[in-house]
Amino acid sequence: MLVIVNFAGYALFGANGLLAWSDYRHRLTERSQELETLKAEQAVLAHRVALLDPRKVDPDYADELVRRETGQVRPDEVILQIR
Numbered sequence: 001m002l003v004i005v006n007f008a009g010y011a012l013f014g015a016n017g018l019l020a021w022s023d024y025r026h027r028l029t030e031r032s033q034e035l036e037t038l039k040a041e042q043a044v045l046a047h048r049v050a051l052l053d054p055r056k057v058d059p060d061y062a063d064e065l066v067r068r069e070t071g072q073v074r075p076d077e078v079i080l081q082i083r
Helices: 002-013 020-053 059-069
Strands: none
Touching: 002 020, 020 059
């Protein structure tokens, strides 16, 4: 009888028990939101990589990147793309 009560206690109050499910659902929603944020960031980075593809480099973006990395752009400067 004591063994059955022990297993029932772990089934309810253990790390993987019934009471831990709400915490798992809460963590799942947090992780899902974090995943969506990271996917959006990944899409932005993939677009920037595509702009720097050696076969078809976007000259405007390359110029902007070089000027920013070499310190030739002031913080209040705005770069406009005219096409």
